Amino acid sequence: MGQLxxxxxxxxxxxxxxxxxxAIHLARQGADIIAVDIAEQVTNAPYPTATxxxxxxTVREVEALDRRIIAAEADVRDLDALHQAAExxxxxxxxxxxxxxxxxxxxxxxxxxMTEQAWSEMIDINLTxxxxxxxxxxxxxxxxGRGGSVVITSSLAAMHSNPNIAHYAAAKAGLVGLMHVLAKxxxxxxxxxxxxxxxxxxxxxxLNDPTYRxxxxxxxxxxxxxxxxxxxxxxxxxIPLTDVDDISAxxxxxxxxxxxxxxxxxxxxxxxGAL
Numbered sequence: 095m096g097q098l099x100x101x102x103x104x105x106x107x108x109x110x111x112x113x114x115x116x117a118i119h120l121a122r123q124g125a126d127i128i129a130v131d132i133a134e135q136v137t138n139a140p141y142p143t144a145t146x147x148x149x150x151x152t153v154r155e156v157e158a159l160d161r162r163i164i165a166a167e168a169d170v171r172d173l174d175a176l177h178q179a180a181e182x183x184x185x186x187x188x189x190x191x192x193x194x195x196x197x198x199x200x201x202x203x204x205x206x207x208m209t210e211q212a213w214s215e216m217i218d219i220n221l222t223x224x225x226x227x228x229x230x231x232x233x234x235x236x237x238x239g240r241g242g243s244v245v246i247t248s249s250l251a252a253m254h255s256n257p258n259i260a261h262y263a264a265a266k267a268g269l270v271g272l273m274h275v276l277a278k279x280x281x282x283x284x285x286x287x288x289x290x291x292x293x294x295x296x297x298x299x300x301l302n303d304p305t306y307r308x309x310x311x312x313x314x315x316x317x318x319x320x321x322x323x324x325x326x327x328x329x330x331x332x333i334p335l336t337d338v339d340d341i342s343a344x345x346x347x348x349x350x351x352x353x354x355x356x357x358x359x360x361x362x363x364x365x366x367g368a369l
Contacts (some may be wrong), residue, residue, distance in 0.1 A: 095124035098350065100124065101125045101189075103188045104193045105127060106194065109132075113152075113196045119345070125163065129153070133167045134169075136215070139199045162187065166182060171219060171222070172226075176231070179230070192235075195223075195228060198247060198299075200262060200305065202262075213261045217261065221272075228272075234283070235285055236285065242284075243288075245345050245349060250362070273289045281357055286357035289361065293335075294334075295337070295341060296337055297334065314367050322334045330367070348361065
């Protein structure tokens with residue numbers, strides 16, 4: 095018996111990285127999955143974004159756990175596409191109980207040098223895209239009348255920022271305000287809303303040359319090892335990078351019965367980075 099038997103989770107950014115890992119962990123606990131992600135390059139992301147092949151791998155891994163999954167190609171900037179993904183899931187599985195608003199990008203740039211497009215794209219995906227995800231999926235949680243859980247992926251950058259990520263930090267901080275309001279609005283219906291705040295996580299969004307240069311601007315061609323050496327100085331614990339399993343464990347705590355009395359919190363998974 096899994097802790098989430100009979101439940102359905104709607105997860106954005108599910109093609110790879112944290113989103114895929116969350117889908118697998120929830121499936122292991124018995125949940126069926128509505129997996130949503132883009133399948134084209136995001137303009138200002140300085141690394142390859144998710145592909146249809148990535149999503150196909152998520153589907154294979156969830157199905158290998160004998161759970162059902164619907165994969166939907168949708169950009170979180172497209173509210174209609176998010177609605178359609180939610181409706182497909184409800185038609186197939188009958189319900190949505192958990193919403194993980196996880197999709198996001200990173201695109202470092204100095205505040206006064208970044209383009210208007212770079213700023214707008216970051217806010218549209220990392221902040222407005224979360225609101226659109228919630229608007230599309232949470233009404234189905236509410237309609238079930240059984241309560242539920244919403245977990246929004248924010249960042250340590252919402253509390254403790256660094257140069258060259260003003261647009262990212264602004265979006266991630268905005269998610270905290272969104273979460274607090276939504277938690278108050280939905281608490282009477284036993285729907286819990288929380289944010290999680292990872293430090294650097296070992297995913298494709300982080301393990302790339304632009305991030306290495308962000309952390310080691312004094313080096314002409316920093317390597318992964320150079321990046322890890324710098325990242326290790328940010329956290330109080332001797333953990334330079336968190337693993338996707340660290341973040342999925344926090345998600346499970348919040349969406350499973352263990353989190354039944356937890357709402358409106360900023361759940362840090364930051365190896366002491368905020369210290």
